[in-house]
Amino acid sequence: MPTTKKIGYARVSTTEQHLDLQLAALASYGCSITFSDRGTSGTCFDRPGLRKALRAAQAGTTLVVWRLDRLGRSLRHLATIISDLEGRNVRVVSITECIDTRSTTGRFTFHMLAALAEFERALISERTRAGMAAARARGKQIGRPVALDDEQCAHACALLENHSVRFVSGQLKVDRRTLLRNVRRWKSASE
Secondary structure (H helix, E strand, O other), X not given: OOOOOEEEEEEEOOOOOOOHHHHHHHXXXXXXXXXXXXXXXXXOOOOHHHHHHHHHOOOOOEEEEOOHHHOOOOXXXXXXXXXXXXXXXXXXXXXXXXXXXXXXXXXXXXXXHHHHHXXXXXXXXXXXXXXXXXXXXXXXXXXXXXXXXXHHHHHHHHHHOOOOHHHHHHHHOOOHHHHHHHHHHHHHHHO
């Protein structure tokens, strides 16, 4: 049986993480060329290294990853990539998960793992929203602190009666849009 060209793809989410483990596994698997992305989230679909790997993956080649989540985090994105590659007669192999899209078991396992990963991300998102709602209920502010407090907003309103937005924003050392957004927030809270 002839051997096919193996193309590796590796990714880490932050610049502090290292690609060494993935690159070693891909080399050990026999990848003749490896593309990578460093400091790029799997939720980002447009990654330079992934683009190059997908372009290099021609009919009869094998795209090898350390884990499926290196390709993408969402089921939809992973399914799109896998479907596109299968349509071009490109095999996909995940080393640590023992998934090979050329086998029936591999395709089934891929769909099950991808669905579970998406389920886990949805649970995390749900817990995060619940935690934020609980924090708001306790009176905690979520997100960036307001640029102008109530006293500064009242002062800004008084200044705006006789001066331009540019002048007032310069006096309060905030951007004009920030000034107007905070004044609107303050006025709606005061009504």
